[in-house]
Amino acid sequence: MRDVAALAKVSTKTVSRVINGLPGAGPEVVDRVRAAARTLGYRPNLTASSLRRSDRRSATIGVLFEDLSNPFDAALLRAVEDRARHNGVLVLAGSSEDDRALQGELLVSLSARRVDGVVVMAAGGHQDALQQERERGTPMVLVDRPPTFGGTDCVTTTNRDSSREAVLQLASLGHRDIAFLGDRRTLWTSQERYTGYLEGLAQAGLTLREELVRTDLHGADLAETAARALLDLDRPPTALFTAQNLVTVGAMRVLRARGLQHRVALIGFDDFPLADMLEPGITVVRQDVPGLGRKAADLIFARIDGDTSPPVHAVVPAALVRRGSGEIQPSGD
Amino acid sequence: MRDVAALAKVSTKTVSRVINGLPGAGPEVVDRVRAAARTLGYRPNLTASSLRRSDRRSATIGVLFEDLSNPFDAALLRAVEDRARHNGVLVLAGSSEDDRALQGELLVSLSARRVDGVVVMAAGGHQDALQQERERGTPMVLVDRPPTFGGTDCVTTTNRDSSREAVLQLASLGHRDIAFLGDRRTLWTSQERYTGYLEGLAQAGLTLREELVRTDLHGADLAETAARALLDLDRPPTALFTAQNLVTVGAMRVLRARGLQHRVALIGFDDFPLADMLEPGITVVRQDVPGLGRKAADLIFARIDGDTSPPVHAVVPAALVRRGSGEIQPSGD
DNA sequence: TCCTCCTACGTCAACGTTGACGTAACCGAC
């Protein structure tokens, strides 16, 4: 910057004015400065700028999801990033692997870089680190899972309602033995979907068979094992409700391996690519992932811009997408 | 920091020493400073630190891919991020949408934040912006596509060799009419895969039928249209080589819609989730995506650490994964 | 005893930028 000022024969302050498009610089000087900046390949230093500026903005937000390689997380990130770009903001992204310690460390790293706000998919268990960061004044929005502390915005899906709807759909076809296969119980989404499952059973007048409930299935492998065990029961389920996308894939694998994909009904929570190309197509509860991301981004940018209205819990509706696997009727035997 | 110093009754310089674990601070003072920092919830300001430090490191790298919601890009990002985390480095991520102007803007944004280096999936066409940034001294690694300028590391897949192998596999089953469906011709990967296709045909002693080559299929929709047109030919292809994952999906859709999925052979470049669950399973050339990401990260961190050895073009081998669709023999008619 | 060396601090300036404020030149109005 000093070099630019020297070359244009003005003060650094004037260079600053020209770069930021502030008034107080004559047209001829503006041209000289622009030319000098171009000649020298000058790039303003945003970190120095935000250090000195009064608003202290870094034009950067942090995004902490569970696993950026998961399609759900990736789509969410993309939606947030698009909104951020529109605001001239860049995104620092990290995977917390659902590990509280790791999430805490990443949060400190983001904080040290003075991000303007963070969008977080909270790791299961205590949210002390999140709460602490929040109380330090960092704008924060939780996605997919709500905070266990107050004063913080969040965006979630209609986990419970959509799960209930899925179970009712199965019940309406005559299924009486509907299994539940869920992810880690510490996850709020798992709990909600399970609650929806229970509500669906109750509303359909069905009684819960405890042995048809399998939880803590983190990953497709555990889901496969659980699905096999369920089908080996004396009175196996005639329908499966799989409450997470990897669980759905695991269950699907087992059904196909046993040639049951046309006999046992299946509804999964969370859509996935090619679900429509399978035989039968997989009926799923589809979350509006870009919608979730956009809403989260809108909230965080509003807070960053000083919105002090009461915290919001936005709920984005999910929809049942019928493709075949959820429309299978119970078989006679 | 001043507050911490005041509370611990030391100078800010001593606080700096304690925070950075430098020698020159007595044990008692260290404890006092640590306690004060905890009490006040002090967080060091990394941007101010990197402004003043001699090495000028921001402990942040930039990652510019085409579309972070694409599974390929997402997996790549995740691999880079893992390596970065190991080095205490955070990742600024952006989607360039294969748009040179957008990529240039993002590059300037990253540069303004003084990232230590960038990992870029170059947008098609001229790479002026990339070259310019590189010449400014920014460490840079290109992934998936090589630079059109010198002095820069890159990491790619065995596009040509693996494509040739795929075509030879089809030819060895007796296919003589093998179609090529490719992404935008401006993309280096598309060109390489096409070259591999040509080499495969030549090596198998087959002559190229121009009308079996369809390119510039960006997205599944265009691929569907092209696939339909191919199958409508008087002498339609008996095998398809689809040179990108979305193209593969589009072609698959058409084959299924026409009930040809067991009659027309298909090999796709790039694996995708559930390719094994389809009927038939889809034979693909699988890239080692985490391997690509790890290699790219290793290169960028080596350069950041001052490695000045000659530029490297690392090639990560891809493998043909046989699942059924690529093993279909030409039908009699 | 005196000098040297080391340890444990402190002081100062600077990184690149901008807010606050100063000033010189010029314009228009009375």
Next chain:
DNA sequence: GTCGGTTACGTCAACGTTGACGTAGGAGGA
């Protein structure tokens, strides 16, 4: 001609941190 106002600059200090260097006090050796 004088005064108030405006425009187009410049000067200075400060953002939070750390490199360079200074200094006081104690340990150790001749």
